[in-house]
Amino acid sequence: MPDQSTSAKLAPGAGTDPVDAISVRDVTRDYRRPRTSLRHPSPPVHALRGVSFAVPQGQRFGIVGESGCGKSTLLRILAGLDRPTSGSVAIDGRDITGLRERQLRFVRERLQLVFQDPMSSLDPRMRVGDIVGEPLVAQGHPNRRERVAELLEAVGLPTDVADRYPHQFSGGQRQRISIARALAPRPKIIVADEPVSALDVSVRAQVLNLIADLVDELSLTLVFVSHDLSVVRHVCDRVAVMHDGQIVETGPTEQVYEEPQHPYTRRLIAAVPTLGKALSGVSAADLNREYRP
Amino acid sequence: MTPVPDTAPASAQDSPDDVLAVRNLEVAVGGRKLVEDVDFTIRAGERVGLIGESGSGKSLTALSIMGLLPEDLRTTGSVRLAGVDHDLVGADETRMSRVRGKEIAMVFQEPMTALNPTMRVGRQIAEVLLIHRTRPDRASARAAAVELLAQVGLPDPEAAAHAYPHQFSGGQRQRVVLAIALANDPALLVCDEPTTALDVTVQARVLDLIVRGVEDRRSAMLFITHDLAVVATVCERVMVMYGGRVVESGPVREVFTRPRHRYTQGLIGASDLSVVDDRGRLITIGGSVPPAGHFPAGCVFRNRCDSASESCATRPDWRPTGPDSGYACFHPVPENGAHRTGVPMNQEAGRA
């Protein structure tokens, strides 16, 4: 298996950086399935199988993979919303794996999430101001109103939207609200789960620009999960390709795209249709054929 | 629902090659127009893309051609299909049912729910052959179903025919839906975002199967998607829809390299993530897509368009630039200025 070669590269830290923002060491996560046979228990589903990587402070780290590759599970574990079956995860050098909910408070302050679905990520019964301010309430922040106004402005929304309800906004605007909420507790790490997949093409670029600007201005560390390779290529410095619960390849974005090493990565990149490829005569049959350099 | 008499000049249509002729198609709900003035022709074996964002009316167009719109939506205009002696708009269910599945077939977006969960896959395919009596009996229909499953590349088609939909993945289910659609060698295959719900590698496979399927049968295809790259890969000709209207159409290469409508130009710019300005920012279109039925009067794009002027408050006429191409814009992208926004194809192609 080619992941042996990559896992060596993946070994986190090596002590050179001060502290990695995120460090994941040999994480596995198994799920039990309901029994279907009387004699044997069902084999567990291995959602993650020995995943290791590290994200230094300030990096834009992309995770690419198709549905069922384990990226959602990984993300939940990073955010302290799920526990690995084995292995460890450290945020800013602090191990979060055996911690109780109360002890996870520093994660809740330092790491925030942005979600895919602009419809389901905002509570329809809450006003925008309360949504954006929710992390502040949870952390007992004073001066909530000013902070909310500041945040709305930062994501390019007029401050008077605080009194409105989510259904009054378009998908792109909702995603801005979602980003404002994530920034509320002044996190140092943003984990974005397919943040532009549900958006119209004409709006997608706006949101991508906004994310890039904020990451720059606030010197955030970004973990960007997507199935869309071109989006990750635009956003990220470094990328990890996930397949079947494992990271099959990782490296600087351009390098992975220009010279993919793992056969899966090659197939993935070959399968992505682009305007340029199409106009130079690449057909559907070509996309389906495995990439051969 | 009364079919509007065909007003377009007869010379512009009805050439023997035409498989589908859509004229003045309009879809409305409660007096609000969701699709307006859609006019196009598809010739035998031709693959035409219909591209648009949410609320553009692209799916409504497809469903109105199939006659499958919800009851509260009203369709007017004319949709003629070669070999069918009546207009599809306003045709009753009995007449439409003879056309659907035989002359026109459709592949839907959501493969997970498109198949009956309580019926074996083989029977669902055989059914479409038996309804239209293209196979004489159950046994031969069943054999044909297995053959179709083999054609869409399902391993062990015999076993697949005997399985239920939930035993398949999304991509496999979409192949079953495709098998159903292709079963009677339709003259026209309508695909409504057939790969949007699928993973990239699976998408490549399904797209390949769709193209091969229609090529083998010399079927024409209307392919609806929001993905410019997919349409460019699969289709020969493309129509760009926005706000319920076709704003530009033409051969794929022409439209994507030398767009004339400002919306097309913006869309190509915004979807190309390899082009950034000197500050590293992507090209964007301002504002957001209005909800269906709430686009501005006049030019539907004028509230987001940098070039908009007062004249845009009236509706721009269609300006033909060729037999199948044209645009509707008062301030088109100048023909020689297109290189700034068109796709830098050499660069991009080289990379892939």
Added chain:
Amino acid sequence: MIVRLMQRIAILLASLVVSSVMVFAFMAVLPGDPARVALGTSASDTAVAQLREEFGLDRPLVVQYFNWVQGLLTFDPGNSYISQAPIGPQIADRLLVTLWLVVTGMVLACILAIPMGTLMAVRHRRPSGLILSALSQVGVAVPAFLAGILLITVFAVGLGWLPANGWTPPAEDPVLFLKQLVLPALSLGMVQAAMLTRYVRSAVLDVLREDYLRTARAKGLRPTQALLRHGLRNAAVPVVTVLGLHLATLLVGAVVIERVFVIPGLGSLLLDSVSNRDLIMVQDVVMIIAMAVLLVNFLVDVAYLVIDPRLRVGGAS
């Protein structure tokens, strides 16, 4: 499939055990001594003590519970405190009467409700559908005993076509049996049909919105054909659930209907036992009804396995 079936059986058994404990415990905590209650306040202490011993009421509760369960399992639940007559045969006779009522009512309800509900769903936007829908709303609002009273007023008192009450076993006089069955079964069935119609309507409406029904039409099936071939089996799942749940309502409805039509069924037995303070009988009848409901729920679960292939192959999808 087998695992699912075993799970269901285990749940059924557990439910039976828990519910029997509940019924027993409830009856055991009641204020006062059942023997005293049965004999009346004027009875002598020795008579009470004798009765207590006879029925094992002096033994520990756990022993009493197991004796009771054993009685139920061996179909020999002992004798009534009051009449001293054996309980088993009484319950069996009465149960048969009630089953006639309930099953006839249910069959009537299904015959009426399934086509009506489907029609209502298909025509839900047209006047005919709306009228049917309004009618069913009214039907739901009429309690079964009121329907019974109305039927008696019209067909027995007014027109004199059918007897107002009474019960004759079918073996004795089949014609009279049927005549006497019509009105009570109709009052149960009609009300049930009204409720069921609404569930069938909503289940069919849900199915009509499903993508696969659109696929079926895209294949060239007319809307009615598509519904019949692809819709009904899928709509059956929620309807079967409701059928199961409503059997409990129907059993209880029968209690009231038996009172209206003076029918010697399980309901009458229960009501009589309550007024006679024959608590052991009450306990047994309640348990029989609860068992019947649990058993039906179990059968509903099994019916799912037959209807829905997704449940048969565990874990997949």
Added chain:
Amino acid sequence: MSALDTETAVKSAVPAGRRRRRPMTGGLLVGGLIVSVVLGMALLSFVWTPHAPTLVNPSARLETPSLEYWFGTDKFGRDVFSQILMGSRTTLFVGFVAVGVAALVGVPLGIVAGMGSRWLGELLMRGNDLLLAFPALLLAIMFAAVYGASTLVAMVAIGIASIPNFARLIRGGTLQVMKTEYVIAARAAGRGPFAIGLRHVLPNVSSLVIVQASVGFAIAVLAEAALSFLGFGTPPPTPSWGRMLQESQEMLSSAPRLAVFPGIAIAVAVLGFNLLGDGLRDRFDPKLEDRR
């Protein structure tokens, strides 16, 4: 575009600000009207009835409807209209308490079962299903056998028997809410389960609670009528629609109208609550629609 997207397209054709408010349907209007009338009758009975409802008047037995006795009198000479007015009070009272008991227990139960671990949820729901084996009438008869018949016993029994309806529905709603990303966001923001239950789950299932309360009211009215009819509900002399029906039964051949008035009262009240419930269900967010 799936059917759902088409629907969204159609829905989004409605102006954005009004998207949530749909026009009043006929059912909702009629239901609301009937419920208000029943409520009005009950309130009225506190201050005014044409006659003392329990007054036995041997000189005015079985009077036909007249200006004096709008609905006539029963075999004891009591005024039927006054009894119907008073009966609405009993009916509403029983409904309120029964639905209150059911909601107070069922809603938290449903939320806990939906938010807790799968194991806990399954266990609670199994216990819940067990309650289904004891319908309201059976419970009430059991209670009455032990404690004697009373309004309280009827209310509590109906309430307990209605718990499963609430719990099941609310659990379904809760499971849906818990799957949404805004709940995950709240967890990531450091919100505890209690805050999530209170701030996110409860508001989002509240429409379900209201709908079920309305439907539960109808069930309670029916059950109370049946119990009183059997003599296990409100004991005499407090007027009750169900008992009025029972008393009318022996007079069916001579005075069928005695059955007609309470019968209509019951049916109309139940119809009102059902229409209200269904109307509200259609009006509220269709995403959390009742999944029976």
